[in-house]
Amino acid sequence: MSRPIAIDIDGTMTRSAGGIDERLFGPLREWEEPVVLATGKSFAYPVALCTFLGIPERVIAENGGVILVDGDLTVAGDSTAAREVAGRLREAGYPPGWPEPDMHNRWRETELSVTRSVPLELLDDLATEYGQTIVDSGYAYHVKSSSVSKATGLRRACELLDRDPEEFVAIGDSANDAELFDAVGRSYAVANADETAASRADVRTEGSFADGVLEALAEVSEK
Numbered sequence: 001m002s003r004p005i006a007i008d009i010d011g012t013m014t015r016s017a018g019g020i021d022e023r024l025f026g027p028l029r030e031w032e033e034p035v036v037l038a039t040g041k042s043f044a045y046p047v048a049l050c051t052f053l054g055i056p057e058r059v060i061a062e063n064g065g066v067i068l069v070d071g072d073l074t075v076a077g078d079s080t081a082a083r084e085v086a087g088r089l090r091e092a093g094y095p096p097g098w099p100e101p102d103m104h105n106r107w108r109e110t111e112l113s114v115t116r117s118v119p120l121e122l123l124d125d126l127a128t129e130y131g132q133t134i135v136d137s138g139y140a141y142h143v144k145s146s147s148v149s150k151a152t153g154l155r156r157a158c159e160l161l162d163r164d165p166e167e168f169v170a171i172g173d174s175a176n177d178a179e180l181f182d183a184v185g186r187s188y189a190v191a192n193a194d195e196t197a198a199s200r201a202d203v204r205t206e207g208s209f210a211d212g213v214l215e216a217l218a219e220v221s222e223k
Protein backbone atom coordinates (compact mmCIF):
# COMPACT_ATOMS: atom_id res chain seq x y z
CA MET A 1 0.00 0.00 0.00
CA SER A 2 1.01 3.57 -0.52
CA ARG A 3 -0.54 6.83 0.65
CA PRO A 4 -0.06 10.47 -0.30
CA ILE A 5 2.60 12.13 1.84
CA ALA A 6 3.14 15.64 3.16
CA ILE A 7 6.73 15.90 4.30
CA ASP A 8 8.59 18.68 6.11
CA ILE A 9 12.10 19.62 4.95
CA ASP A 10 14.32 21.07 7.72
CA GLY A 11 14.90 18.69 10.61
CA THR A 12 13.08 15.90 8.77
CA MET A 13 14.62 15.31 5.33
CA THR A 14 17.94 16.79 6.43
CA ARG A 15 20.93 15.31 8.22
CA SER A 16 21.71 16.63 11.72
CA ALA A 17 24.48 18.78 10.26
CA GLY A 18 22.18 20.08 7.51
CA GLY A 19 21.70 19.21 3.84
CA ILE A 20 19.16 16.76 2.42
CA ASP A 21 19.92 13.14 3.26
CA GLU A 22 20.48 11.58 -0.15
CA ARG A 23 18.97 8.27 0.98
CA LEU A 24 15.55 9.91 0.60
CA PHE A 25 15.94 10.73 -3.08
CA GLY A 26 15.13 7.24 -4.38
CA PRO A 27 12.15 6.43 -2.14
CA LEU A 28 10.50 9.83 -2.68
CA ARG A 29 11.10 9.75 -6.43
CA GLU A 30 9.59 6.28 -6.67
CA TRP A 31 6.70 6.87 -4.25
CA GLU A 32 3.50 5.89 -6.06
CA GLU A 33 1.19 8.44 -4.45
CA PRO A 34 1.58 12.26 -4.45
CA VAL A 35 4.47 13.68 -2.40
CA VAL A 36 3.88 17.24 -1.17
CA LEU A 37 6.83 19.14 0.35
CA ALA A 38 5.43 21.15 3.29
CA THR A 39 7.89 23.68 4.67
CA GLY A 40 8.50 27.01 6.33
CA LYS A 41 11.18 27.77 3.78
CA SER A 42 10.53 30.42 1.15
CA PHE A 43 8.73 29.35 -1.99
CA ALA A 44 11.77 28.93 -4.26
CA TYR A 45 13.43 26.30 -2.07
CA PRO A 46 10.86 23.47 -2.15
CA VAL A 47 10.19 24.09 -5.84
CA ALA A 48 13.90 23.67 -6.50
CA LEU A 49 13.98 20.58 -4.32
CA CYS A 50 11.13 19.01 -6.35
CA THR A 51 13.12 19.73 -9.50
CA PHE A 52 16.29 18.14 -8.13
CA LEU A 53 14.41 15.19 -6.65
CA GLY A 54 12.75 14.68 -10.02
CA ILE A 55 9.18 14.75 -8.66
CA PRO A 56 6.17 16.89 -9.71
CA GLU A 57 6.08 20.42 -8.24
CA ARG A 58 3.73 19.94 -5.27
CA VAL A 59 4.63 22.37 -2.57
CA ILE A 60 3.26 24.03 0.57
CA ALA A 61 5.78 26.80 1.27
CA GLU A 62 6.12 29.58 3.84
CA ASN A 63 4.06 27.65 6.41
CA GLY A 64 1.02 27.60 4.15
CA GLY A 65 1.48 31.06 2.65
CA VAL A 66 2.10 29.72 -0.86
CA ILE A 67 0.81 26.52 -2.43
CA LEU A 68 1.83 25.16 -5.81
CA VAL A 69 0.34 21.97 -7.22
CA ASP A 70 1.03 20.90 -10.78
CA GLY A 71 1.17 24.45 -12.11
CA ASP A 72 -1.69 25.85 -10.02
CA LEU A 73 -0.41 28.62 -7.72
CA THR A 74 -2.21 29.93 -4.63
CA VAL A 75 -0.85 32.79 -2.51
CA ALA A 76 -2.78 32.56 0.75
CA GLY A 77 -0.55 34.52 3.11
CA ASP A 78 0.00 38.27 3.33
CA SER A 79 3.33 40.08 3.14
CA THR A 80 2.27 43.53 4.39
CA ALA A 81 2.37 42.84 8.12
CA ALA A 82 5.61 40.86 7.68
CA ARG A 83 7.26 43.89 6.06
CA GLU A 84 6.06 46.16 8.88
CA VAL A 85 7.49 43.81 11.50
CA ALA A 86 10.80 43.68 9.60
CA GLY A 87 10.95 47.50 9.65
CA ARG A 88 10.28 47.62 13.37
CA LEU A 89 13.00 45.05 14.05
CA ARG A 90 15.48 47.19 12.11
CA GLU A 91 14.44 50.28 14.11
CA ALA A 92 15.05 48.31 17.31
CA GLY A 93 18.60 47.51 16.16
CA TYR A 94 18.01 43.89 15.13
CA PRO A 95 18.27 42.25 11.71
CA PRO A 96 14.95 42.67 9.86
CA GLY A 97 14.82 38.90 9.57
CA TRP A 98 18.35 37.62 9.06
CA PRO A 99 21.62 39.51 8.66
CA GLU A 100 22.29 40.75 5.11
CA PRO A 101 22.45 39.23 2.58
CA ASP A 102 19.29 37.59 3.88
CA MET A 103 18.71 34.48 1.77
CA HIS A 104 15.87 33.34 4.06
CA ASN A 105 13.59 36.22 3.08
CA ARG A 106 14.98 37.27 -0.31
CA TRP A 107 12.53 35.13 -2.27
CA ARG A 108 9.80 35.01 0.41
CA GLU A 109 6.35 36.02 -0.83
CA THR A 110 4.31 36.08 2.36
CA GLU A 111 5.54 35.75 5.98
CA LEU A 112 8.86 36.75 7.64
CA SER A 113 11.59 34.37 8.79
CA VAL A 114 13.51 35.74 11.78
CA THR A 115 16.78 34.51 13.27
CA ARG A 116 16.26 32.85 16.65
CA SER A 117 18.86 35.25 18.09
CA VAL A 118 16.19 37.99 18.16
CA PRO A 119 14.54 38.12 21.62
CA LEU A 120 11.26 36.21 21.45
CA GLU A 121 9.54 38.68 23.79
CA LEU A 122 10.18 41.59 21.41
CA LEU A 123 9.05 39.56 18.41
CA ASP A 124 5.95 38.43 20.27
CA ASP A 125 4.99 42.04 21.04
CA LEU A 126 5.49 43.08 17.40
CA ALA A 127 3.58 40.08 16.05
CA THR A 128 0.66 40.85 18.39
CA GLU A 129 0.68 44.52 17.38
CA TYR A 130 0.34 43.56 13.71
CA GLY A 131 -2.15 40.74 14.32
CA GLN A 132 0.35 38.02 13.39
CA THR A 133 1.31 34.69 14.92
CA ILE A 134 4.80 33.34 15.61
CA VAL A 135 5.64 29.74 14.88
CA ASP A 136 9.01 28.21 15.76
CA SER A 137 10.43 25.77 13.22
CA GLY A 138 13.47 25.07 15.38
CA TYR A 139 15.52 26.83 12.68
CA ALA A 140 13.78 30.21 12.68
CA TYR A 141 10.87 32.11 14.13
CA HIS A 142 8.24 32.69 11.47
CA VAL A 143 5.95 35.73 11.73
CA LYS A 144 2.88 34.74 9.78
CA SER A 145 -0.79 35.39 9.40
CA SER A 146 -2.75 33.25 11.87
CA SER A 147 -5.18 32.20 9.12
CA VAL A 148 -2.55 30.12 7.29
CA SER A 149 -0.59 27.05 8.34
CA LYS A 150 0.76 23.91 6.75
CA ALA A 151 -2.71 22.44 7.44
CA THR A 152 -4.58 25.13 5.48
CA GLY A 153 -1.96 24.63 2.77
CA LEU A 154 -2.67 20.92 2.71
CA ARG A 155 -6.40 21.53 2.39
CA ARG A 156 -5.76 23.69 -0.68
CA ALA A 157 -3.33 21.11 -2.11
CA CYS A 158 -5.99 18.43 -1.56
CA GLU A 159 -8.58 20.42 -3.52
CA LEU A 160 -6.13 20.63 -6.40
CA LEU A 161 -5.16 16.95 -6.18
CA ASP A 162 -8.76 15.84 -5.63
CA ARG A 163 -7.73 13.99 -2.47
CA ASP A 164 -8.82 14.13 1.16
CA PRO A 165 -6.42 15.26 3.96
CA GLU A 166 -7.39 12.08 5.86
CA GLU A 167 -5.73 10.02 3.13
CA PHE A 168 -2.42 11.77 3.78
CA VAL A 169 0.47 10.75 5.98
CA ALA A 170 2.52 13.65 7.39
CA ILE A 171 6.13 13.50 8.59
CA GLY A 172 7.74 16.39 10.49
CA ASP A 173 9.82 17.62 13.40
CA SER A 174 8.61 20.94 14.76
CA ALA A 175 5.81 23.11 16.11
CA ASN A 176 5.14 24.37 12.58
CA ASP A 177 4.10 20.80 11.69
CA ALA A 178 1.59 20.39 14.55
CA GLU A 179 -1.53 21.63 12.69
CA LEU A 180 -0.54 19.51 9.71
CA PHE A 181 -0.33 16.49 12.02
CA ASP A 182 -3.87 17.24 13.24
CA ALA A 183 -5.19 17.51 9.67
CA VAL A 184 -3.95 14.21 8.23
CA GLY A 185 -4.97 10.59 8.69
CA ARG A 186 -1.64 9.51 10.18
CA SER A 187 1.27 11.60 11.45
CA TYR A 188 4.88 10.76 12.26
CA ALA A 189 7.25 12.89 14.34
CA VAL A 190 10.91 11.98 13.82
CA ALA A 191 12.84 11.22 17.04
CA ASN A 192 14.55 14.63 17.02
CA ALA A 193 11.15 16.39 16.98
CA ASP A 194 10.41 19.16 19.46
CA GLU A 195 7.88 18.55 22.25
CA THR A 196 4.97 20.21 20.42
CA ALA A 197 5.39 18.10 17.29
CA ALA A 198 6.11 14.89 19.22
CA SER A 199 3.03 15.27 21.40
CA ARG A 200 0.71 15.96 18.42
CA ALA A 201 1.92 13.08 16.22
CA ASP A 202 0.28 9.66 16.10
CA VAL A 203 3.69 7.98 15.98
CA ARG A 204 7.17 8.95 17.17
CA THR A 205 9.80 7.19 15.10
CA GLU A 206 12.80 5.44 16.69
CA GLY A 207 15.18 7.09 14.26
CA SER A 208 16.05 10.76 13.94
CA PHE A 209 15.96 12.87 10.78
CA ALA A 210 15.97 10.76 7.56
CA ASP A 211 16.25 7.51 9.55
CA GLY A 212 12.85 8.39 10.99
CA VAL A 213 11.48 9.24 7.54
CA LEU A 214 12.67 5.90 6.13
CA GLU A 215 11.06 4.14 9.09
CA ALA A 216 7.75 5.95 8.47
CA LEU A 217 7.84 5.25 4.72
CA ALA A 218 8.49 1.55 5.39
CA GLU A 219 5.58 1.38 7.83
CA VAL A 220 3.21 3.13 5.41
CA SER A 221 4.27 0.79 2.57
CA GLU A 222 3.65 -2.29 4.71
CA LYS A 223 0.11 -1.39 5.76
Ligand SMILES: O=C(O)COP(=O)(O)O
Nearest residue numbers: 009010039040041137140
Ligand atom coordinates in the same frame (compact mmCIF):
# COMPACT_ATOMS: atom_id res chain seq x y z
O1 LIG B 1 12.60 27.42 7.20
C1 LIG B 1 12.51 26.95 8.35
O2 LIG B 1 12.54 27.65 9.35
C2 LIG B 1 12.29 25.47 8.54
O3 LIG B 1 11.47 24.94 7.58
P1 LIG B 1 10.78 23.48 7.73
O4 LIG B 1 9.33 23.78 7.89
O5 LIG B 1 11.12 22.82 6.41
O6 LIG B 1 11.36 22.75 8.88
Ligand SMILES: [Mg+2]
Nearest residue numbers: 008010011174
Ligand atom coordinates in the same frame (compact mmCIF):
# COMPACT_ATOMS: atom_id res chain seq x y z
MG1 LIG C 1 11.05 21.10 10.11
